[in-house]
Amino acid sequence: MAKNPMQFKYEGVLRTIFDETQKEKGIKLSEKTAWQFLYRALLWLEKIGNEEVPHIREVNDLKKRIWLDRGKRLAAFLNSNLEPTADPLSNRVGLLYEASNARKEQQKQNIVGTGFEYSLSILIKQFCSVAPLVKPKLNQLQGFELAPLRFVQQPDLALFDSQDFRILVSSKWSLRKDRLGEQLYEASFYRKRRPDLYIVFVVNEFDPSRLFHLARAPEVDRVYHVHLPALLDVYDPFPNQPTISRDYLIGDSEIAKRYQIYQNLKRDIRDLSELFSDIKRVKPGPSNQTCADAEI
DNA sequence: AAGAGCATGGAAGAACATAT
DNA sequence: ATATGTTCTTCCATGCTCTT
Numbered sequence: 632m633a634k635n636p637m638q639f640k641y642e643g644v645l646r647t648i649f650d651e652t653q654k655e656k657g658i659k660l661s662e663k664t665a666w667q668f669l670y671r672a673l674l675w676l677e678k679i680g681n682e683e684v685p686h687i688r689e690v691n692d693l694k695k696r697i698w699l700d701r702g703k704r705l706a707a708f709l710n711s712n713l714e715p716t717a718d719p720l721s722n723r724v725g726l727l728y729e730a731s732n733a734r735k736e737q738q739k740q741n742i743v744g745t746g747f748e749y750s751l752s753i754l755i756k757q758f759c760s761v762a763p764l765v766k767p768k769l770n771q772l773q774g775f776e777l778a779p780l781r782f783v784q785q786p787d788l789a790l791f792d793s794q795d796f797r798i799l800v801s802s803k804w805s806l807r808k809d810r811l812g813e814q815l816y817e818a819s820f821y822r823k824r825r826p827d828l829y830i831v832f833v834v835n836e837f838d839p840s841r842l843f844h845l846a847r848a849p850e851v852d853r854v855y856h857v858h859l860p861a862l863l864d865v866y867d868p869f870p871n872q873p874t875i876s877r878d879y880l881i882g883d884s885e886i887a888k889r890y891q892i893y894q895n896l897k898r899d900i901r902d903l904s905e906l907f908s909d910i911k912r913v914k915p916g917p918s919n920q921t922c923a924d925a926e927i
Numbered sequence: 928a929a930g931a932g933c934a935t936g937g938a939a940g941a942a943c944a945t946a947t
Numbered sequence: 948a949t950a951t952g953t954t955c956t957t958c959c960a961t962g963c964t965c966t967t
Contacts, residue, residue, distance in 0.1 A: 691937060697953085740934030741964050785932090805934065808956060840955075 641749040648672050648726045649753065658714050662904045665754050666858035667713055669903075673746050673804070674835075675725040675739065677702075683721060685709065687837040701837065701865050708864045747802045748787050751833060755788070758907040761914060763788040763800065772796040774825045786821075790910060797913060798829045800906075806834055806841040818850035829913060831855065833906060837862060839892050846899040853909070859902035866893045 649668050652658050658667060676683040679694055684702030692698045706720060713723050727746045728739055748765055756762045766785045769775050773796040788800035799821055801814065818830050831853040836842055846854040856862050868889040869875050879886050 689934095689936065692954095695953085740962080741932085743935095744933040745964080803934085807934085809958075810934090 641745055642753065644727060644730050645672060645746065645749055645753055648730065656715050660757065662758050662907045665758075665907075666861075666903055668754070669747070669750055669835075669857050670709070670713060670724055672727040672750055673725075673743055675728060676706075676721055682706075685724070687835075704865045705837070705861060708861050712861070743804045744802075747804050747833075747835075751800065751802050752788060755790070755907065755910060759910045759914060761791050761910070763790050764792065767793070774828075791914065795915065796825075797827070798831065798910060801830075801832045803832060803834045803836070806836040806838070806845060808841065808844065811841075811844055814845075815848050815850050818848070822850055829853075831906070831909075833857070833903065837865060839866065839896055842900055843895065853901055853906075854899070855901045855903050855906045857903050859896075859900060862900065863893065863896060866896060868893055 648671065649660060652668060652671055653660055658664060660668060675686050677686045677690055677693055679690075679699060679702070682699065682703065683706070684693065684699065685705050686693070687702055687705060688698045693702055709723070710716065710720055713720070715723070728742055752763045752765050764771070765788060767789050769785060770777070771793045772786075772789055773794055775796075786799050787802045789796055790798040790800070799818075801818075803810075803814070814832075821828050821830060829852055830850065832845060832851060833855045834842070834845070835857045842854065842856075845851060864870070866889065868886055869879075880890050
């Protein structure tokens with residue numbers, strides 16, 4: 632199987648970043664710490680006025696108070712949770728972008744999007760002992776041999792292999808309503824032809840309404856966030872308060888609404904670490920049993 | 928050389944929320 | 948009840964990378 636040059640470039644650079652992070656920074660790569668490696672490689676900071684905040688929103692919105700506050704809140708979270716906490720935050724993120732030959736102010740979208748796909752592929756390979764197909768051709772996949780090549784986009788990641796296609800992973804660094812329709816159309820395209828297919832998204836979106844649109848769509852089985860605890864921290868209406876009066880939690884006050892959003896995020900969005908255990912649960916065993924045989 | 932695909936920037940109006 | 952402010956949706960567009 633011929634590998635294309637792109638695969639070498641991204642995979643090689645990302646593996647180097649992951650290895651160096653383990654060796655030099657002493658961070659052990661595990662299902663629980665995978666998010667740190669993703670942020671280390673892919674997240675970047677945006678300078679807004681005097682502040683440096685993570686780019687969790689288009690810059691024009693990030694300048695507004697509400698998103699600036701959320702950005703600052705995430706920056707604080709990362710400062711104390713993204714290792715090594717002694718380093719300045721700006722040294723702890725954006726390594727793939729730095730390693731690429733991109734100019735300083737160059738746009739990052741391709742690097743982020745493709746880097747995200749390959750990062751997930753590396754992580755899945757590491758934890759689940761199975762190499763996902765990255766951007767496979769539609770007609771390589773079981774059940775889609777006769778499908779026209781350009782009918783829908785190529786999937787981001789497919790598991791487990793061409794002959795045994797059971798999980799489709801879409802990785803999107805951010806979501807937007809105007810792209811959502813296309814993505815749901817694709818999901819339903821796959822679902823209509825293969826109702827048994829497990830269709831999931833991995834995202835780093837920080838807007839609850841965008842997340843809910845995706846997570847509540849019937850075409851989508853699961854939505855995983857790169858780091859759910861970080862997302863929840865940004866929307867935690869009661870930070871550092873061990874006990875809360877129940878009066879705050881009911882009614883339609885401002886604080887009660889925020890609590891609702893927080894609860895809904897908790898209910899509808901999953902953490903990336905669950906992706907790995909979910910894949911392992913579906914994965915065929917060494918005896919070549921099907922999923923149904925193995926589980927039931 | 929042309930095309931697909933990625934995540935983004937930005938504008939403008941709709942929809943919703945809040946203050947007076 | 949009205950005006951004002953904020954967020955969401957929609958539309959159009961960019962610059963880059965990789966494929967055809």
